[in-house]
Amino acid sequence: MKFAVVKFPGSNCDRDMLNAAIKAGGEAEYVDYRETSLEGYDGVLIPGGFSFGDYLRSGAMASVAPITGAIKEAAAAGKPVLGVCNGFQILTEIGLLPGALIFNDTHTFISRNEVLTITNNETAFTSGYEKGEAVTFPVAHGEGHYYCDDETYDTLVENDRIVLTYNDNPNGSRADIAGVVNEAGNVFGLMPHPERALEKLLGSDDGLRLFEKMNAWEANHDHIH
Amino acid sequence: MITFTEPTEQDILNEKLYADMGLTDSEYDKVVEILGRQPNYTETGIFSVMWSEHCSYKHSKPFLKQFPTTGDRVLMGPGEGAGVVDIGDDQAVVFKVESHNHPSAVEPYQGAATGVGGIIRDIVSIGARPIGLLNSLRFGELSEPNNRRLLRGVVAGIGGYGNCIGIPTVSGEVEFDPSYDGNPLVNAMCVGTIDHDKIQKGTAKGTGNKVIYVGLKTGRDGIHGATFASEELTDESESKRPSVQIGDPFTGKKLMEATLDAIRQPELVGIQDMGAAGLTSSSAEMAAKGESGIALHLDQVPVREEGITPYEMMLSETQERMLLVVEAGSEDKFLDMFEGYELDAAVIGEVTDTDRLELFFHGEKYADIPVQPLSDEAPVYILEGEAPAQDETPYSYSDQDLNKVFDALIGHPTHGSKRYIYEQYDNQVGANTVQKSGFGSGVVRVEGTDKAIAMAIDGKSRYVYADPLNGGKEAVAQTFRSIISTGALPLAMTDCLNYGSPEKPEIYHQLEASTRGMAEACEKLSTPVVSGNVSLYNESKGTILPTPVIGMVGLIEDVNFMAGIEISAGDAVYLVGETTKSFAGSQIEKLIDNDIRKQTRDIDLELEYARGMDLRGRLINGEVKKIAPVGRGGIAIKLAQLSAFHHLGMDVEIDLDGEDLFAENASRYIVIAPAGLDIRDGKEIGRLTDEGFHIGTRDLTIDRSIEAISNTWEGAIPQCMTSMD
Numbered sequence: 001m002k003f004a005v006v007k008f009p010g011s012n013c014d015r016d017m018l019n020a021a022i023k024a025g026g027e028a029e030y031v032d033y034r035e036t037s038l039e040g041y042d043g044v045l046i047p048g049g050f051s052f053g054d055y056l057r058s059g060a061m062a063s064v065a066p067i068t069g070a071i072k073e074a075a076a077a078g079k080p081v082l083g084v085c086n087g088f089q090i091l092t093e094i095g096l097l098p099g100a101l102i103f104n105d106t107h108t109f110i111s112r113n114e115v116l117t118i119t120n121n122e123t124a125f126t127s128g129y130e131k132g133e134a135v136t137f138p139v140a141h142g143e144g145h146y147y148c149d150d151e152t153y154d155t156l157v158e159n160d161r162i163v164l165t166y167n168d169n170p171n172g173s174r175a176d177i178a179g180v181v182n183e184a185g186n187v188f189g190l191m192p193h194p195e196r197a198l199e200k201l202l203g204s205d206d207g208l209r210l211f212e213k214m215n216a217w218e219a220n221h222d223h224i225h
Numbered sequence: 226m227i228t229f230t231e232p233t234e235q236d237i238l239n240e241k242l243y244a245d246m247g248l249t250d251s252e253y254d255k256v257v258e259i260l261g262r263q264p265n266y267t268e269t270g271i272f273s274v275m276w277s278e279h280c281s282y283k284h285s286k287p288f289l290k291q292f293p294t295t296g297d298r299v300l301m302g303p304g305e306g307a308g309v310v311d312i313g314d315d316q317a318v319v320f321k322v323e324s325h326n327h328p329s330a331v332e333p334y335q336g337a338a339t340g341v342g343g344i345i346r347d348i349v350s351i352g353a354r355p356i357g358l359l360n361s362l363r364f365g366e367l368s369e370p371n372n373r374r375l376l377r378g379v380v381a382g383i384g385g386y387g388n389c390i391g392i393p394t395v396s397g398e399v400e401f402d403p404s405y406d407g408n409p410l411v412n413a414m415c416v417g418t419i420d421h422d423k424i425q426k427g428t429a430k431g432t433g434n435k436v437i438y439v440g441l442k443t444g445r446d447g448i449h450g451a452t453f454a455s456e457e458l459t460d461e462s463e464s465k466r467p468s469v470q471i472g473d474p475f476t477g478k479k480l481m482e483a484t485l486d487a488i489r490q491p492e493l494v495g496i497q498d499m500g501a502a503g504l505t506s507s508s509a510e511m512a513a514k515g516e517s518g519i520a521l522h523l524d525q526v527p528v529r530e531e532g533i534t535p536y537e538m539m540l541s542e543t544q545e546r547m548l549l550v551v552e553a554g555s556e557d558k559f560l561d562m563f564e565g566y567e568l569d570a571a572v573i574g575e576v577t578d579t580d581r582l583e584l585f586f587h588g589e590k591y592a593d594i595p596v597q598p599l600s601d602e603a604p605v606y607i608l609e610g611e612a613p614a615q616d617e618t619p620y621s622y623s624d625q626d627l628n629k630v631f632d633a634l635i636g637h638p639t640h641g642s643k644r645y646i647y648e649q650y651d652n653q654v655g656a657n658t659v660q661k662s663g664f665g666s667g668v669v670r671v672e673g674t675d676k677a678i679a680m681a682i683d684g685k686s687r688y689v690y691a692d693p694l695n696g697g698k699e700a701v702a703q704t705f706r707s708i709i710s711t712g713a714l715p716l717a718m719t720d721c722l723n724y725g726s727p728e729k730p731e732i733y734h735q736l737e738a739s740t741r742g743m744a745e746a747c748e749k750l751s752t753p754v755v756s757g758n759v760s761l762y763n764e765s766k767g768t769i770l771p772t773p774v775i776g777m778v779g780l781i782e783d784v785n786f787m788a789g790i791e792i793s794a795g796d797a798v799y800l801v802g803e804t805t806k807s808f809a810g811s812q813i814e815k816l817i818d819n820d821i822r823k824q825t826r827d828i829d830l831e832l833e834y835a836r837g838m839d840l841r842g843r844l845i846n847g848e849v850k851k852i853a854p855v856g857r858g859g860i861a862i863k864l865a866q867l868s869a870f871h872h873l874g875m876d877v878e879i880d881l882d883g884e885d886l887f888a889e890n891a892s893r894y895i896v897i898a899p900a901g902l903d904i905r906d907g908k909e910i911g912r913l914t915d916e917g918f919h920i921g922t923r924d925l926t927i928d929r930s931i932e933a934i935s936n937t938w939e940g941a942i943p944q945c946m947t948s949m950d
Binding site: 009015020049050055056110142193195200201203214219 | 381384385388389390391460473474475476478479482647648649650651652653654655656657659660670784785787788789
């Protein structure tokens with residue numbers, strides 16, 4: 001699989017994301033936000049950071065960047081699209097994922113390792129995990145409170161689209177939600193950083209399986225959704 | 226001078242306007258002598274910032290000269306933006322610490338944020354990619370609402386900048402003491418790595434080469450910031466808020482990437498960040514180092530608004546700017562590159578053979594100053610220090626309720642968990658953080674290698690106050706202990722000298738004696754000083770404690786030994802080093818007496834080095850699992866911190882008096898290792914357990930549950946911060 005790591009001005013987890021895709025056996029290249037095509041890529045990775053300084057609202061400026069149309073096309077074509085942290089915020093701003101990420105309840109930035117539960121292992125992103133498995137990913141965000149209205153929430157629950165929850169909710173997210181997928185199951189947004197959890201030496205290697213499964217997308221995706 | 230209305234040369238002299246800018250009468254006379262005429266308004270401003278303490282080190286130069294600055298591994302010492310030290314394989318580590326005390330006192334968020342931004346640009350201007358940030362903070366006690374406000378603002382500012390630009394903040398230290406009431410200390414350190422062949426110098430050479438400005442448009446912010454940083458804080462300091470700069474980490478990030486790109490271009494001659502004294506110091510210093518002249522056409526400088534005068538432009542400390550000198554003919558290549566990063570950039574001048582700094586605005590000359598005297602002939606003041614009387618009368622705390630002392634100390638913000646602070650900093654971005662804030666130094670792997678850089682920052686102001694000479698040695702030694710505790714070989718250090726007014730004889734003595742002690746420690750511990758910064762006039766309600774802050778880096782050749790080390794119940798606890806009744810400058814003395822006795826503090830630097838290196842060897846070869854230097858609060862507090870951090874109990878018996886648990890003499894460690902180990906000068910004092918915290922001594926027993934210890938330790942800062950002020 002060849003992944004595009006979309007780079008916005010202010011992205012700062014772009015190298016980490018690129019390294020993660022490569023470590024999982026894939027190929028990866030940066031694609032500038034001013035590009036308008038993602039042709040030739042099998043998957044899209046939207047890294048964390050502060051795209052456009054998070055000025056106006058996190059992810060808001062990125063959502064109108066030239067590359068946005070191509071991201072939507074990739075999603076519509078069924079390619080895997082992963083947004084981590086600021087990438088998740090961008091995916092909700094684009095409308096590829098429901099809900100919104102608002103300020104942490106503490107109104108302070110929170111950076112620490114969180115224990116999370118894999119609540120759905122039947123996505124092509126999470127099929128490498130057990131259902132109910134506890135994994136440790138770092139979180140680092142100021143606006144990570146996942147908010148959605150009741151109707152959206154009910155839909156998410158009905159379709160089993162809540163993939164990841166916090167064991168010790170750090171930001172006030174509704175129902176401890178840490179990550180959700182779209183209806184088709186090929187767009188995944190999460191606030192925690194699996195790309196920072198690839199080696200035991202750095203505290204956790206729980207994130208590696210996520211990238212490995214993405215890299216084996218065709219084989220996985222067909223039998224799941 | 227037609228374009229702008231400014232005071233004339235005669236006004237400046239008659240109304241002593243130079244004094245408002247911080248120049249003394251004799252300094253003004255010296256300027257007149259150098260120029261051979263009276264300076265105009267712009268020139269007076271330029272001299273005043275270049276000769277401010279912040280830029281010229283006029284009171285501290287003699288002390289800084291004592292420091293050893295060379296060593297086998299030192300590639301670049303003080304004088305450039307940051308120090309550079311070899312780490313093998315043609316790679317090097319680049320680091321420096323800098324203060325942002327005065328701005329943070331007036332405007333904590335922006336003061337701290339721009340402190341971080343400034344130190345990052347120092348590292349980047351050498352050509353290095355930053356891999357870690359550290360900070361050393363001091364505030365008055367959190368019982369005061371203003372100190373809580375300052376802590377909140379400073380921490381948010383540090384996080385706001387560092388998190389956004391994407392450099393992990395991996396270590397730090399925080400102390401609370403009434404002497405910092407209203408005059409907090411905010412020292413920021415940045416560490417980067419670089420390949421040897423990429424190392425840049427801030428130099429302007431080659432007549433005809435072009436001067437390029439890149440970064441934020443210049444505005445009227447931070448004017449006279451360097452001068453402000455060199456004054457005492459007063460009630461009027463609030464009115465200096467416009468002297469505080471505003472950070473823009475988003476532009477800072479773009480500028481960082483663009484700079485690292487520019488440095489790869491062979492046509493780059495020199496580069497320097499525009500920090501304190503902005504365009505003035507960057508252009509004058511680069512010209513001085515290149516033994517060239519420089520001519521700037523200020524009408525070409527990108528500005529935020531119309532009507533900014535040359536005076537304002539030269540003194541503005543607008544953030545996120547760099548000044549480059551590039552080979553003539555290559556300027557378009559650089560301008561195109563910066564456009565790609567969506568940064569403002571312009572050719573604003575050229576290198577000349579005149580040895581003068583010449584400033585033009587629409588063809589009219591606004592300044593014409595010989596570079597060398599401006600940069601190098603700032604007056605140096607050698608004053609008389611006065612050592613205060615020492616009182617060596619022994620004293621004791623054996624009649625105190627030491628159980629109460631124990632609880633009070635672990636629940637005090639200085640000793641309690643700093644989680645409230647460090648969890649606001651992204652400490653893992655970059656995915657190379659092996660050890661983050663919480664307990665001990667930061668450790669960051671060098672990307673793509675098995676090497677790692679250990680980084681620590683520390684200060685021991687109460688010891689320095691008690692005994693400036695030996696306290697100075699201890700400040701260095703304590704940081705050395707932090708580094709060896711990771712298994713790293715200490716390489717070199719940087720320092721930030723935070724003191725009160727050097728014009729007071731006692732403060733001058735503190736500076737003189739403590740730097741002498743530091744220099745000796747650097748020599749004995751093989752940690753030369755490669756960069757640094759001085760912050761004097763830290764006076765608000767009173768004078769701050771003398772606070773030299775030491776930043777140190779060490780090299781771990783193969784960091785993989787750290788994987789899988791875990792301490793657990795059953796491991797033995799060792800106390801290494803002799804304990805003496807050393808209470809001058811201690812935390813028990815602060816708690817009980819609210820004072821610092823001026824008594825001799827002992828430290829044997831040869832022993833310090835030998836012990837440290839011995840323990841380091843044992844950690845790397847797997848003999849011991851953890852090394853924890855004993856610091857503030859003594860043995861009792863270190864054991865409690867270990868227990869609380871790891872959620873483990875402890876069963877320890879020590880053949881000492883109860884009060885000795887709180888003594889703070891130098892060169893001691895708690896070591897966790899399998900039982901039965903023979904460690905030089907070490908004694909096995911007990912075991913880690915699954916439950917209960919117990920310390921027994923000759924006349925004192927401390928018994929607590931793990932929960933009680935953890936809760937007190939974890940709650941130390943949050944319990945002060947619950948109310949919104």
